[in-house]
Amino acid sequence: xxxxxxxxxxxxxxxxxxxxxxxxxxxxxxxxxxxxxxxxxxxxxxxxxxxxxxxxxxxxxxxxxxxxxxxxxxxxxxxxxxxxxxxxxxxxxxxxxxxxxxxxxxxxxxxxxxxxxxxxxxxxxxxxxxxxxxxxxxxxxxxxxxxxxxxxxxxxxxxxxxxxxxxxxxxxxxxxxxxxxxxxxxxxxxxxxxxxxxxxxxxxxxxxxxxxxxxxxxxxxxxxxxxxxxxxxxxxxxxxxxxxxxxxxxxxxxxxxxxxxxxxxxxxxxxxxxxxxxxxxxxxxxxxxxxxxxxxxxxxxxxxxxxxxxxxxxxxxxxxxxxxxxxxxxxxxxxxxxxxxxxxxxxxxxxxxxxxxxxxxxxxxxxxxxxxxxxxxxxxxxxxxxxxxxxxxxxxxxxxxxxxxxxxxxxxxxxxxxxxxxxxxxxxxxxxxxxxxxxxxxxxxxxxxxxxxxxxxxxxxxxxxxxxxxxxxxxxxxxxxxxxxxxxxxxxxxxxxxxxxxxxxxxxxxxxxxxxxxxxxx
Numbered sequence: 001x002x003x004x005x006x007x008x009x010x011x012x013x014x015x016x017x018x019x020x021x022x023x024x025x026x027x028x029x030x031x032x033x034x035x036x037x038x039x040x041x042x043x044x045x046x047x048x049x050x051x052x053x054x055x056x057x058x059x060x061x062x063x064x065x066x067x068x069x070x071x072x073x074x075x076x077x078x079x080x081x082x083x084x085x086x087x088x089x090x091x092x093x094x095x096x097x098x099x100x101x102x103x104x105x106x107x108x109x110x111x112x113x114x115x116x117x118x119x120x121x122x123x124x125x126x127x128x129x130x131x132x133x134x135x136x137x138x139x140x141x142x143x144x145x146x147x148x149x150x151x152x153x154x155x156x157x158x159x160x161x162x163x164x165x166x167x168x169x170x171x172x173x174x175x176x177x178x179x180x181x182x183x184x185x186x187x188x189x190x191x192x193x194x195x196x197x198x199x200x201x202x203x204x205x206x207x208x209x210x211x212x213x214x215x216x217x218x219x220x221x222x223x224x225x226x227x228x229x230x231x232x233x234x235x236x237x238x239x240x241x242x243x244x245x246x247x248x249x250x251x252x253x254x255x256x257x258x259x260x261x262x263x264x265x266x267x268x269x270x271x272x273x274x275x276x277x278x279x280x281x282x283x284x285x286x287x288x289x290x291x292x293x294x295x296x297x298x299x300x301x302x303x304x305x306x307x308x309x310x311x312x313x314x315x316x317x318x319x320x321x322x323x324x325x326x327x328x329x330x331x332x333x334x335x336x337x338x339x340x341x342x343x344x345x346x347x348x349x350x351x352x353x354x355x356x357x358x359x360x361x362x363x364x365x366x367x368x369x370x371x372x373x374x375x376x377x378x379x380x381x382x383x384x385x386x387x388x389x390x391x392x393x394x395x396x397x398x399x400x401x402x403x404x405x406x407x408x409x410x411x412x413x414x415x416x417x418x419x420x421x422x423x424x425x426x427x428x429x430x431x432x433x434x435x436x437x438x439x440x441x442x443x444x445x446x447x448x449x450x451x452x453x454x455x456x457x458x459x460x461x462x463x464x465x466x467x468x469x470x471x472x473x474x475x476x477x478x479x480x481x482x483x484x485x486x487x488x489x490x491x492x493x494x495x496x497x498x499x500x501x502x503x504x505x506x507x508x509x510x511x512x513x514x515x516x517x518x519x520x521x522x
């Protein structure tokens with residue numbers, strides 16, 4: 001008997017994106033399987049009609065834009081669709097539609113339907129074993145509620161929990177890597193104190209020497225977790241277990257993870273958090289009036305440049321923190337008194353700066369000269385609002401290869417920003433909602449109570465630090481004599497992570513009011 005193939009359906013995929021073509025071909029293959037099995041007598045004509053109708057309904061429900069979004073948002077869904085012909089009835093009976101299939105939910109159902117879980121729930125074994133790979137990214141919100149007051153009350157297969165997930169966690173903006181089980185410790189190099197002393201020389205002249213200092217930093221694996229005793233009667237309530245797993249335990253673990261990533265002191269089993277790394281300063285300190293300063297003897301020489309139309313100042317020691325556009329003011333200059341006024345600088349290298357428009361006249365002595373440098377953002381904005389303050393912070397922390405990609409704020413601070421209005425009472429629209437996440441100045445906001453109201457943490461969470469998942473967040477059921485006597489079981493959630501911060505100087509932790517004052521024009 002002839003078997004149907006994809007070619008018999010006349011599917012045309014020319015010009016389609018690869019993911020869309022693959023999706024359609026997979027769906028058609030499943031149709032072929034259903035038809036061929038029916039013709040072999042495996043299923044009845046009535047079952048065939050039901051399955052074909054269900055499959056066709058699913059196909060008709062997806063237009064071109066949805067196909068593109070499907071491939072973009074969840075590549076794992078493509079794999080799920082491969083088995084759609086065999087699983088569609090099971091999914092339908094559970095009230096799960098195509099739009100709510102996701103990686104976490106699939107893993108959860110796999111766990112609850114597994115033989116080892118059923119064996120554990122029935123009391124035939126003491127431990128369920130470990131279920132790996134749980135992640136709160138891409139999770140589907142469950143908005144309807146469990147309708148009964150008691151576990152013996154009839155239930156709907158929908159739940160709600162009083163514990164709400166945060167919109168975004170620290171691990172969502174950090175570059176998260178997979179750990180190597182062979183190496184529980186991670187060593188990396190931090191570079192500091194640059195002397196980039198590049199200069200033009202004659203053909204046979206000696207090239208100047210540059211230098212930098214480096215130190216090896218080592219950080220180890222830290223274990224984080226929680227356990228929850230549950231009455232065995234709760235095991236009979238699938239939706240109740242589901243609510244706890246999706247909401248309470250993973251959220252508790254990630255809340256503790258957020259705290260350690262931000263403010264861990266590095267003692268014992270704590271991570272060394274970003275804010276406690278040496279080199280993490282407030283932006284208001286970086287742009288303050290004396291961000292960089294030099295005492296007597298810090299100026300090596302003053303010379304003319306461009307036919308003495310400009311002036312070059314060379315420092316005794318490298319000044320790697322000075323950047324182009326900063327303002328420098330000297331004291332103690334006797335011959336070239338223009339140096340005693342504030343002048344914008346152009347950085348030549350870490351030892352030399354150029355003062356354009358400062359005409360050179362001979363400076364007899366530099367031994368008593370001192371200086372202070374302020375950032376270009378200092379006192380630079382007229383009547384700044386919260387958006388101006390945050391944008392300035394992002395601008396100041398953008399240098400070299402580092403660009404801030406997020407800001408951590410307290411929800412109260414976010415609410416205050418959302419409530420800011422102009423002189424006519426119209427909302428300024430400082431905060432925008434994009435894809436369920438709040439953004440400011442084009443960067444996502446990490447809303448967390450770990451940051452005090454009025455404080456902020458900004459930085460390059462993508463390049464300057466990593467979160468290494470040595471062991472992914474896992475869920476495990478366990479039972480011992482004590483819990484058995486109480487007719488309880490224990491649900492364990494735990495993970496192991498490594499948290500290296502490669503460049504602390506790419507982060508800033510400070511006070512929004514102080515930053516606003518620092519950038520406000522007098």
